[in-house]
Amino acid sequence: MLSSEQQALLRLEIFADLEALIDSRGGFASRDELTSFVMKNGLRMPLIDTGRGIRNPQEFDATLAIVSASDGGRNNPYDDAIDRETGLLRYSWAKGPLDAGDNRKLLAALQTGTPIILFEKPLPNLYVPVLPVYVIDVDIERRHFIIDLDDSRLRTGREVPLDKSYVARVVKQRVHQPMFRARVLNAYNKRCAVCTLRYPELLDAAHIISDNDERGLPIVTNGMAMCKIHHAAYDQDFLGVSPDYIVYINERLLADRDGPMLQFGLQAMNGKSLELPSRRDDRPDRDYLAERFARFAS
Ligand SMILES: [Zn+2]
Incomplete structure (x- = not known):
């Protein structure tokens, strides 16, 4: 013993x-x-x-x-x-x-x-x-x-x-x-919904409606798997996701010139379709996305 x-x-x-x-x-x-x-x-x-x-x-x-x-x-x-x-x-x-x-x-x-x-x-x-x-x-x-x-x-x-x-x-x-x-990364097969990066250590579950809001429930349809940079960009409204699952990059970033992270990591994502979970029930709620996208677009 x-x-x-x-x-x-x-x-x-x-x-x-x-x-x-x-x-x-x-x-x-x-x-x-x-x-x-x-x-x-x-x-x-x-x-x-x-x-x-x-x-x-x-x-x-x-x-x-x-x-x-x-x-x-x-x-x-x-x-x-x-x-x-x-x-x-x-x-x-x-x-x-x-x-x-x-x-x-x-x-x-x-x-x-x-x-x-x-x-x-x-x-x-x-x-x-x-x-x-x-x-x-x-x-x-x-x-x-x-x-x-x-x-x-x-x-x-x-x-x-x-x-x-x-x-x-x-x-x-x-x-x-x-x-x-865990639920969100599992639903997205451990890939970033924006750029498809597949290193779990670099992935987060982004809330669509913030968890500081009482409607911001920790459910899969209120989340998207995102790599650290795209999660941060989403939270800062540098990146938006429309209710029809299209990724947008904000005008200021699009007009700027910088190194490869800006060019390939962010600007190149503009207009891309979101990589969705294979289960339809796991996909982001369009009403949540619309509410959130209005903030990005304003
Ligand atoms: Zn990403």
Whole structure:
């Protein structure tokens, strides 16, 4: 058995290796990638357990990862297991007593304050990790573990209240935005909708209606996959997308002369058709585009 320090070190290495994998895949991984996960040091370390929502490797006294049971589906961008007021996720006990089977190591994570990985599953076979998260309580009556999505460890139990706007920001940044990016990049087959660049590390999910607007939902039809430069250009209204999916570059940029980024990266995109998702239901909402395009054109 590994010592506590060895376990803690191994866990940190797993977190770092997982983050590197996820960055290279555009913010999500498939079931196969997680079950066949190999660490950089060569150790095979499956991160999910087929058929169960919990991963308890023999090397560890405490749980390594859990999978949220909530599979929102295409039209629900949120995880219904997360209480949006408190930012706490409820995770059901496995069958049997609290101190036995799969429950035992999750209880150990609570008792020792061990960081764990939460996998969100915005679509089947699309896993988005949130890490680290902490088990902070058990609800004996409802047979739930209580998971804190806030990694600042400001609370020690589910009854400790946190400011609602703080909680909303934590849930948005740590869960909803990564899930949005994963859905959008997946819909666009990990390519920029403007220039077709296919390096996930350089791709974002651009909002059409801003997520500061309450109508700016984190749903695929309110997003477009864009490379960093086209996303920034879109946000700054240097680049517009019309409701009939044509890319426009603003007059000032078109009239300017500069190096190859301006000429080939921006000016050459003027008049181009947007590269759309193959699923019709994933395509940008034309009303959202029209509203946004009016700002670009004004
Ligand atoms: Zn691009």
